[in-house]
Structures are given as C-alpha cells and as structure tokens.
Amino acid sequence: MSASARQPESVAASSGLPTISFEFFPPKTEEMERNLWDTITRLAPLAPSFVSVTYGAGGSTRERTHATIARILKETDLVPAAHLTCVNAPRAAIDDVVARYHEVGVRHIVALRGDPTTGIGTPYAAHPDGYQTSAELVASIKTRYPDIDVTVSAYPEKHPESRDFDADLDTLQAKVDAGASRAITQVFFDNDLYFRYLDRVRARGIDIPILPGIMPMHNFRQAKGFVTRAGTTVPAWLEEKFDGLDDDAETRKLVAAAVAAGQVQKLAKHGVENFHFYTMNRADLVFAICHLLGIRPATQKAA
Numbered sequence: 001m002s003a004s005a006r007q008p009e010s011v012a013a014s015s016g017l018p019t020i021s022f023e024f025f026p027p028k029t030e031e032m033e034r035n036l037w038d039t040i041t042r043l044a045p046l047a048p049s050f051v052s053v054t055y056g057a058g059g060s061t062r063e064r065t066h067a068t069i070a071r072i073l074k075e076t077d078l079v080p081a082a083h084l085t086c087v088n089a090p091r092a093a094i095d096d097v098v099a100r101y102h103e104v105g106v107r108h109i110v111a112l113r114g115d116p117t118t119g120i121g122t123p124y125a126a127h128p129d130g131y132q133t134s135a136e137l138v139a140s141i142k143t144r145y146p147d148i149d150v151t152v153s154a155y156p157e158k159h160p161e162s163r164d165f166d167a168d169l170d171t172l173q174a175k176v177d178a179g180a181s182r183a184i185t186q187v188f189f190d191n192d193l194y195f196r197y198l199d200r201v202r203a204r205g206i207d208i209p210i211l212p213g214i215m216p217m218h219n220f221r222q223a224k225g226f227v228t229r230a231g232t233t234v235p236a237w238l239e240e241k242f243d244g245l246d247d248d249a250e251t252r253k254l255v256a257a258a259v260a261a262g263q264v265q266k267l268a269k270h271g272v273e274n275f276h277f278y279t280m281n282r283a284d285l286v287f288a289i290c291h292l293l294g295i296r297p298a299t300q301k302a303a
Contacts, residue, residue, distance in 0.1 A: 017294050019274045020046060021081075021211070024281055025054045026064035035281060036068070042283035044076055045297030046290050049274075052110050052151075055083035062097065073105050081151060082106050085114025086137050090129035098141055098148075108149045111137045111180070135174035142179030152176075154183035154210055156197040160231035169204050182208050184276045187215040187232050191266055212267060215278040216260040216285035218253065221246060253285065261289045268293060 022043055027033040040051070051072065055065045065082060072080040082101050084094065101109065113134040131137040138150050152175040155168060162168035172183065188194055194212050201210060217223045220242035224234050241259060245252045264275060275293075277286045 018268055018272070019049050020290060020293075020295060021048045021050045021052065021274075021276045022286065023052045023054065023213075023276065023278050024068070026061045026068045027281070028064070032281070039279060039281050039283040040072070040076065040078075042287060043279070044078055046287070046295050047298050048078065050079040050081045050108055052081040052083055052276075055085055055112075055114075066097075066100065069101065069106060070104055079108060080106060081108035081110050081149075083110045083112060084137070085112045086126065086131040086134060087114035088127055088130075090127055091131060091140070092129075094131065094137070095140065095144070098145065102145050102148065107147055108151065109141055110151045110153075110184070111141060111175075112153055113137075133171075133174070135171070135178045138175050138180050139178035150180050151182050151184060152180040154185045154197070154201070155231065156185050156188045156193040157231055157233060165200060169200060169206070172201065173204060173206060176206055176208055180208065182211060184211045185213045186230060187213050187227050187278060189235055189238050189263065190233065191263060191270075193233075194267070195270070209274055211274045211276040212272060213276050213278060214260060214264055214289075215280070216282075216289065217242070217256045218280055218282055218285065220252060220256070257285045257288050260285060261292050264289055264293060 024036060024039070027036045043051075053065050053068050053072070055061055069080045069082050072078050084097060086094065098109065111134055126132045131140065134152060138152060141148055141150055152172070154172060155162070158165050158168040159171070162171065175183075185194065185197070198210055215223065215227070217238075220239075224239070228234055238259065241255055242252060245255065267275070277289070279286050
C-alpha cells in the first residue's frame, strides 16, 4: 500500500471485534529506539486502525516525532497519526509541520492545544502569532488539507482549565464544527465517568466516536503522578491494589494487566467498540489485553 493511500479505517469493526489503536512516543536514545520498534513489531500484527505518535510541548520532539512517523510509513503498513500542538509556535511554523507531514503521506493528525511549557497545572499562554485554540488548528488543517483526518482530545472529568462541563463541551463542539472526526479521551479509571461523559456529549448532539483512552499502569507511582496532574482521578480502590508493590515490578505488572483488562472488558460488555491504548512504548500488557478482547495477530487468524 502506498503511503499516500493510507487512511484511518472506519471505527466500526467489521469483524464484530473491537477496533483498537495505539499511542507511542518518539524515542530519545538508541536503546529507546530499539525498544519502540520491538513494541511496534509486536503490536502491528494486531492490525490497529491507526497508531499515534506524540509531540512534545513547543515542538520539543518535533524532529523525533517526524522521524518516527516517516519510519512507520516506510517500514510498516500501519496508518500513522501525528500529534500536533499549538504550544509556543507561530502559525507559519505549525503550518510548515503539517505540510511536511502531508508531503510524506500522513493523512491523520491528532490536533491538540497542548500543555503549558511551564508544566501541567500552570497557566497556559498562547503564542501571540500562533493558533489560540485547538479548534483553530483543526479548522486550519481541514481548510488546507481536506484529505487529512483529524482526531482531537476529550475529557471525561472535564479539562482541568474548563469552568464547568458546559464550557468543556463547548470546546469539544467547536473542534467538531471545525472538522474533527473523532476524539480520544484522557485516561480514566472509573468507567461510570466515561459513560456519564458520553451521555453529556450525545445530549449536546455531538455524534463523533469518543474513543476511551486506556493506560495500563506499568509503574503505578509514576503514572499516578502524571495522570493526576492532568486532571484524572485515581480511585482509592486502585491505589490499594498496588499498595506494597513499589519494589515488586513483576507483581505490579500482573496487577496492572488484570486492572486494565477488567476495565476494557467491562467497557466492551456495555457496547464500547473502540479502544485507544496509551502503550508507554511497551507491548506486553497491551498485547495481553487485546488477546482477552479476542483480537489476534493477522497471521494467527489466517492459520
């Protein structure tokens, strides 16, 4: 398949199985590069609808993101989705990045406002010559490149900076009106939060797919610090499951797999058909969870 022909598949799973997608981050070292490609090699046979590659604040990983995307296009049949943020960059620079992606065959962008360069939880200041909101970024991409599919973010517990849920849904509506075709949620651990959010979204007349973002907690303490800064609630019952395991990586991994698999299976039981996994560039837990969902490597299916 030529790079230019690769498009994200429909989010409806024709096989009756859930549709899956994966997030990776660009590697900083040669060892991390090898680890990422071991992960991609392991997960690619599961035929995800797309794989996204993150992008650091202010474009701090811009070249590494681009290099990872280019290699995915060159060496695999996967559909890459390039993350792009508005942070700390003028419109011209961001437009240039989009043009480069389009030129190499990228037809899917995850358009985000991005986190403040001063850190999550600090005030966000838009670049004076940049896109002021993610909706503006989405509109620009779709105006210049109608063939690019645009995914945006969604927040089951609302964005930490949103005044309330109505304001948060106004933001999502603006992104949909600008041309977004799906949203991926911030990580959550209480499925009721997702379903209540979905009810609010549908009540507003927003009908795009809202993919639940699932994060297996490989390192609970580290992950907890990150997700709570981003506005995710970590329930007491979840913290209790990892209690006493700080120095026991093997047991932590088993517990993390059980927790994430249980969450995904319950979501699937209630009709959720699409899942986006924050892989943290690790294949083991994600592969196991997909197996429990009934998703098998293409070669295994053929056999």
